[in-house]
Amino acid sequence: xxxFSAKTALVIGGSRGIGAAIVRRLAAGGAAxxxxxxxxxxxxQALAAETGGKAVRSDAADRDAVIDLVAEAGxxxxxxxxxxxxxxxxxxxxxxxxxxxxxxxxxxxxxHAAVEAARRMPDNGRIxxxxxxxxxxxxxxxxxxxxxxxxxIQGLTRGLARDFGARGITVxxxxxxxxxxxxxxxxxxxKDFMHTFMAIKRHARPxxxxxxxxxxxxxxxxxVTGALHTIDGGFGA
Ligand code: NDP
Numbered sequence: 638x639x640x641f642s643a644k645t646a647l648v649i650g651g652s653r654g655i656g657a658a659i660v661r662r663l664a665a666g667g668a669a670x671x672x673x674x675x676x677x678x679x680x681x682q683a684l685a686a687e688t689g690g691k692a693v694r695s696d697a698a699d700r701d702a703v704i705d706l707v708a709e710a711g712x713x714x715x716x717x718x719x720x721x722x723x724x725x726x727x728x729x730x731x732x733x734x735x736x737x738x739x740x741x742x743x744x745x746x747x748x749h750a751a752v753e754a755a756r757r758m759p760d761n762g763r764i765x766x767x768x769x770x771x772x773x774x775x776x777x778x779x780x781x782x783x784x785x786x787x788x789x790i791q792g793l794t795r796g797l798a799r800d801f802g803a804r805g806i807t808v809x810x811x812x813x814x815x816x817x818x819x820x821x822x823x824x825x826x827x828k829d830f831m832h833t834f835m836a837i838k839r840h841a842r843p844x845x846x847x848x849x850x851x852x853x854x855x856x857x858x859x860x861v862t863g864a865l866h867t868i869d870g871g872f873g874a
Contacts, residue, residue: 639855642667646854647710649673649697649750650720651690652681654818655767658843659717662851664688671710673697673720697746698738704753712757715854718747719767721786723820725779736782743786744793751797751808761805763854764797766790767846768810770869776834787812791865798863807862809853814869816841836871 641663651660651672657680664670670690674681681692695706697720707716724731724739751764758764771780772787790810798808815831817823823840832838849868852858867873 639666639851641715641854644668644714644854645710645712646670646715646717647672647707647713647754648717648719649695649703649706649746650675650718652677652684652692654820655813655816655843655846656717656719657684658847659719659850660684660688660690662844662847663715663717663854664690666851668715673706675720698741700741700745700749703746703749707750707753708757711754712759713754713762714759715763715765716750716754716758717765717767717850717854718750720746721767721769721820723783725783727779728781731782739782739786743783744789747790748793751793755797755801755806758801758804758806761859762807763858764801764806764808765850765853766794766808766810767850768794768812768865770812770814770867770873772810772812772865773867774873777830794865795863802862805859807853807858807860809858809861809863810865811846811849811853812865812867812869813841813846814867814872816843816846818843831872834872835869836874839870841868841870 652674673695685692768790769787775784794810817840
């Protein structure tokens, strides 16, 4: 277990799924963890009680709210931007407002959160985005807008690694494949279809994704930066 004692962390989108597993992992290592959520107040309060973390309601689609959240939680040693939404469908039929909201949550929030965090982050801080294997590969129809958001995370990761590297701040993306959460249940109707693309034909557990985040947030990953860390059971192999 990596030691995160004396570290201050913020997980944007931490109430459920992968984000909640990250909150648990950082808190178990001794970090002082703040996490945000948009709607799942009950889950957020339960997680705060369980981990000793601090839950803050803050909509990642709202740029000013994102910037305020980061400023108030800092100075941060560790920023994890996990909040994400998945809107699939025929681009000719999709609700343009829903697509734009996804762009706000999945692209704008990571950008503004990272920049705000870097203003006061000490040297050797950690910025970690949760992207997706779909940033590399979208092997079915209906995922263009979602794939766009996760490909954007790749460019953001590479660029910010250059911007903040002189201060020892690392910037990385973790790219999960199918992971058992409310967004993509391991026993859901898409399960068998998704497993056809995978070498290891099962959904990941959120804790497995959190393990990779913990490595990147920890002291052994000091020269790991500008990189995309895919953990997808071979979905993109
Ligand atoms: P879930 O839908 O299970 O959980 C999403 C989390 O993000 C919740 O805590 C939710 O909070 C929070 N969130 C969503 N929208 C907002 C918002 N506007 N403001 C603040 N918080 C928000 O998703 P997953 O855990 O599955 O996904 C987490 C990340 O991993 C996402 O970026 C997703 O794209 C990515 N991912 C997931 C994969 C999977 O198979 N599950 C595969 C590849 C990538 P609240 O409950 O309050 O809404």
